[in-house]
Amino acid sequence: MKRLVALAALALALPAWAEDEPVTPNSIVAAAPASDWVAIDPADLLVMDLAPDRDGNPRRVVIQLIPAPFSQGWVGNIRKLAAAHWWDGTSINRVQDNYVVQWGDVTEKKPLPDGLRVVPESEYLADLPNPGWRPNICVPNRLDCPESIEIKGPSNPTMRDAYAEAAGFHFGWPIGFAWRDAGKPGNLKLTPMQLTAWPTHCYGMVGVGRNVSPDTGTGAELYTVIGQAPRQLDRNIALVGRIIEGMDNLSSLPRGHGDLSFYTDEEADKRVPILSVRLGNEIADLPHFEYLSTESKSFAAYVHSRANRKDDFYIQPAGGVDICNVPVPIRRVKS
Amino acid sequence: MKRLVALAALALALPAWAEDEPVTPNSIVAAAPASDWVAIDPADLLVMDLAPDRDGNPRRVVIQLIPAPFSQGWVGNIRKLAAAHWWDGTSINRVQDNYVVQWGDVTEKKPLPDGLRVVPESEYLADLPNPGWRPNICVPNRLDCPESIEIKGPSNPTMRDAYAEAAGFHFGWPIGFAWRDAGKPGNLKLTPMQLTAWPTHCYGMVGVGRNVSPDTGTGAELYTVIGQAPRQLDRNIALVGRIIEGMDNLSSLPRGHGDLSFYTDEEADKRVPILSVRLGNEIADLPHFEYLSTESKSFAAYVHSRANRKDDFYIQPAGGVDICNVPVPIRRVKS
Numbered sequence: 001m002k003r004l005v006a007l008a009a010l011a012l013a014l015p016a017w018a019e020d021e022p023v024t025p026n027s028i029v030a031a032a033p034a035s036d037w038v039a040i041d042p043a044d045l046l047v048m049d050l051a052p053d054r055d056g057n058p059r060r061v062v063i064q065l066i067p068a069p070f071s072q073g074w075v076g077n078i079r080k081l082a083a084a085h086w087w088d089g090t091s092i093n094r095v096q097d098n099y100v101v102q103w104g105d106v107t108e109k110k111p112l113p114d115g116l117r118v119v120p121e122s123e124y125l126a127d128l129p130n131p132g133w134r135p136n137i138c139v140p141n142r143l144d145c146p147e148s149i150e151i152k153g154p155s156n157p158t159m160r161d162a163y164a165e166a167a168g169f170h171f172g173w174p175i176g177f178a179w180r181d182a183g184k185p186g187n188l189k190l191t192p193m194q195l196t197a198w199p200t201h202c203y204g205m206v207g208v209g210r211n212v213s214p215d216t217g218t219g220a221e222l223y224t225v226i227g228q229a230p231r232q233l234d235r236n237i238a239l240v241g242r243i244i245e246g247m248d249n250l251s252s253l254p255r256g257h258g259d260l261s262f263y264t265d266e267e268a269d270k271r272v273p274i275l276s277v278r279l280g281n282e283i284a285d286l287p288h289f290e291y292l293s294t295e296s297k298s299f300a301a302y303v304h305s306r307a308n309r310k311d312d313f314y315i316q317p318a319g320g321v322d323i324c325n326v327p328v329p330i331r332r333v334k335s
Numbered sequence: 336m337k338r339l340v341a342l343a344a345l346a347l348a349l350p351a352w353a354e355d356e357p358v359t360p361n362s363i364v365a366a367a368p369a370s371d372w373v374a375i376d377p378a379d380l381l382v383m384d385l386a387p388d389r390d391g392n393p394r395r396v397v398i399q400l401i402p403a404p405f406s407q408g409w410v411g412n413i414r415k416l417a418a419a420h421w422w423d424g425t426s427i428n429r430v431q432d433n434y435v436v437q438w439g440d441v442t443e444k445k446p447l448p449d450g451l452r453v454v455p456e457s458e459y460l461a462d463l464p465n466p467g468w469r470p471n472i473c474v475p476n477r478l479d480c481p482e483s484i485e486i487k488g489p490s491n492p493t494m495r496d497a498y499a500e501a502a503g504f505h506f507g508w509p510i511g512f513a514w515r516d517a518g519k520p521g522n523l524k525l526t527p528m529q530l531t532a533w534p535t536h537c538y539g540m541v542g543v544g545r546n547v548s549p550d551t552g553t554g555a556e557l558y559t560v561i562g563q564a565p566r567q568l569d570r571n572i573a574l575v576g577r578i579i580e581g582m583d584n585l586s587s588l589p590r591g592h593g594d595l596s597f598y599t600d601e602e603a604d605k606r607v608p609i610l611s612v613r614l615g616n617e618i619a620d621l622p623h624f625e626y627l628s629t630e631s632k633s634f635a636a637y638v639h640s641r642a643n644r645k646d647d648f649y650i651q652p653a654g655g656v657d658i659c660n661v662p663v664p665i666r667r668v669k670s
Binding site: 054095097098121124160161162163202203204212213226227228229230231232234235236247248251252253254255306309312313314315316318319320321322323324325327 | 389430432433456459495496497498537538539547548561562563564565566567569570571582583586587588589590641644647648649650651653654655656657658659660662
């Protein structure tokens, strides 16, 4: 059978970096030492069980909640909603092609649990105090900086980005950066600056539905991205996590035909019931998950390889890669 | 019901640019004069009818073939395959989440019609002789060029791009650019240069499956993009069109579980049969379609608006946009 990308599966099946095989993103991930993988705490997982499909197959979606310094006001609310079993009996209500799948209470009348925070818009952004992230601003050698502004972390490759001054990875998550209250880059001193950062709307990221500004949403209404990264939502809406397993249980749902692709009442039978949403530490048989440290050398090599594909299939390396085309590797581990 | 993007539908329902309504991408498209729309010749459409879904609903996919100077060797083959009704009785064979849906002859034994061209890899690229595309290379005012290299067409906004020296639009299609055989931009003279260009792997674009290099595929095996733009395939594989209607008939199909997410023989019942593929001028009742001229002022305003969303919902304009987050507006017209 003709293969669009013939080597991806092969690379997984062969010993990584065998002498006669090209280095690929997959071979790099397969060869990463155990010390480059970071365990995900089950308490940071949200497990959503949907009603079985028409053939009776179970449908589980596993979400990893984003850690500090990002979006913790909403993440705290989500932990309370899960503890209250608030989502049980709600449904998937919107599926818009090349955009989002959205779920929550379709009636909008279900009372929320007590104690949810009202989170201000300022929390769409977070400061990055990690001293490893002192930026190296590429101003003095500007003619050697064809790729716009470069910011380099200790071992983090960076990339040109259409939406942010720079984009990169921070402890497992894709983020955009800017200088807080900074003017033009040429005006900056070459000293450590305060960076502000935000998670980016990549495929599979999970965010908080809301009404118009200044509403920021509670976290009861959630969505995930199922198409080209809608990065215009960055800094305009809270991102609280990403789907690490079961994404196709959402992305392959039938699209809605109402306003904004919500399901209409006439197609109410398409609203998939949500049986339960629990924090991972409440689920007895949940597998353990790990992500590849974005601060590791393996990850840097992985990004470099994704940006410069060259093997029996790829004849022209791109020489670059979009932040949202670098999914952070996640794996199940035997417990 | 809470709306993730509350104004999109409203903007469509209201008179465009009403004094008290914000300008949005949708309002700009709605207000574009008839002269900014370009008719698509039915002879440049490929109409693929799939077997009905489980509820008996018909499933039609309409593909617009890409015009010269791009990929015409493969497009010519595709016209021959359609004329020979070659795809009738073949099937959808691969659905990989956040990547592609692929279709063709699953047996790989169906004889191809006579007269198909073997197209060389050099045709992944095309020269752009249009004098309107003399580039304005932003070298002398480099400190005023924070967005890397700028290339400006007559009315085409451009954007930072992670994969190409620049990205933009050419007569209705998203493309990447580079200078043919050029060195570093700083070495170039400020005179018209020969640009080389290629279509970009955006959501819904249609390409030609192939084996390893130097095979380039015939066009019999096709795929479309259903996730984040896999731009690493640019210049490595031929793009021959885009889906302009019925995309969700492909993007919402169940994902495969074999190598590269091909359907396994055990899940052969998921392979949706292709009833027929015809050129649009063979279909009696086909609606007419138009695209918004990418050389029009309306399109320039549309790109600017997508790059700078600001209204009751958007509080922080991005100040940029990715080429693949600017779908070229397509509409049905009453005939």
